[in-house]
Each structure stands twice: as C-alpha cells, then as structure tokens.
C-alpha cells in the first residue's frame with residue numbers, strides 16, 4: 460500500500476515537558492489507522508503537530524509534498540484535515556449549512572451565481588461525504604433534532620467537506636453509547652473504502668480495535684507499539700502501559 464502521509468521524528472516540547480518524542484508514523488492510501496494511549500500520552504499533541512497547530516520539529520510529508528513548514532490552512536488546503544475534541548456544530552444552522560461552512564471556497568463564477576440566486580452548490584467533497592456517511596435524509600435538519608451519533612457524524616462530514624485526503628479524528632466517539640459508536644465505526648469504514656485515509660484517536664477500544672487496519676500506541680510521548688488490532692490486543696507493552704488486560708476480539 461502506498462503511503463499517503465508520513466511523519467518522521469515529530470517532536471513537541473511544552474517548556475520542559477517533552478509532550479511528543481520523535482514519533483514516526485505512516486498512513487497508507489485508504490487506510491484506517493488508530494492512535495491510542497493513556498491520558499496525557501500525546502495523542503492530541505500529535506494531531507496538533509501534524510496539522511500545524513503547535514510548533515514541532517521533525518518532518519511531515521503528505522502525498523509526496525513536504526508540509527513541514529506549511530501553515531495550518533496550507534496543510535488543510537493540501538488535504539490534511541482534522542476534527543477537534545468536543546467540537547460543536549452551529550446550532551442555528553441546518554446540517555447542510557454546517558457542511559457549507561466547513562467546505563466553502565467558491566470560484567468567482569460560483570460566487571457570482573450564489574449572489575444572484577442566493578443558493579450555494581455543494582462541493583463535490585461535501586456531496587461525497589454526505590453520501591458515504593449516510594446524511595442525505597438529515598440535510599435540512601437542525602443539530603438539536605439529531606442524535607448524538609448523528610451530530611458526531613456531521614462533524615466528521617464537515618471536516619471532509621473541505622476536501623480532506625487524510626482526516627485526523629480526535630475522539631469522535633466521546634459521549635456515544637456502544638450502539639452509536641458501532642454505527643460511527645461502520646461509517647468510518649465506508650469512508651476509507653471510498654478512498655479517504657483516516658487517523659482515529661479515541662479511548663473507545665471496542666471502536667479502535669474493531670475498525671482500524673493498524674494501530675499505533677503512544678505512552679509518555681513515545682510510540683511503544685504498532686501493529687494490527689490483534690497484535691495490539693496481545694502486546695505485553697501495551698497491556699502494561701494502557702489496556703491493563705487483554706481486550707477480547
């Protein structure tokens with residue numbers, strides 16, 4: 460499988476705290492990769508460094524382009540997207556308008572047409588995200604009328620609508636019950652089957668070990684393991700640092 464994203468020795472220091480210590484990771488095209496670890500292990504810091512929201516050393520390459528020095532908006536435009544822990548939707552906007560906010564970079568001619576008609580055409584990426592994530596029926600619904608699982612799915616779609624090739628998801632299953640989490644996992648699988656590459660950070664081990672192709676494990680800023688979900692379930696280092704006991708398949 461071709462790598463679409465690689466990091467080499469990604470390192471972040473917050474004062475004297477080495478929050479991320481030389482993390483080298485790769486994501487293949489159309490691959491769902493998990494990143495897990497105890498609280499404070501550096502998972503969000505890794506996403507922040509990867510997407511340019513915190514200062515780091517090391518190297519980030521997306522689809523052959525070195526983004527190490529790129530600003531966050533430049534990385535996003537190149538196709539490196541993210542969601543935020545605990546992000547909220549815009550409550551006064553329909554799902555369609557929430558997606559538009561994430562997506563919209565119209566051309567001049569589109570802008571002119573929108574001014575005349577008062578309507579915006581959805582981007583191809585937004586249309587694809589809606590279909591793959593099964594949101595067609597709720598496009599005109601307001602967030603308060605959605606289930607918690609649907610709201611999380613819209614948040615993922617909003618990030619995808621910007622045209623992400625690789626999307627980093629920071630705890631998308633937080634606050635979901637096990638059925639909703641399972642449903643979200645199925646949606647994420649549809650996305651990768653459609654060609655998007657995903658990095659999934661979550662504490663829901665059932666979700667991460669159930670849907671990911673490969674999983675990396677962070678502890679105290681360092682990678683301590685990488686492997687298939689089965690290998691991670693059985694890894695003594697991971698059991699000691701994080702899982703406590705083997706997670707049943």
Ligand SMILES: Nc1ncnc2c1ncn2[C@@H]1O[C@H](COP(=O)(O)OP(=O)(O)OP(=O)(O)O)[C@@H](O)[C@H]1O
Nearest residue numbers: 473474476478496497498499500501502503504505
């Ligand atoms: N903006 C910041 N300034 C200073 N220290 C920070 C900052 N953000 C994170 N840290 C520290 O960096 C380390 C890694 O934190 P991070 O939030 O990345 O961990 P995490 O694995 O995402 O944790 P959690 O599972 O609780 O979300 C922690 O020691 C944390 O206190």
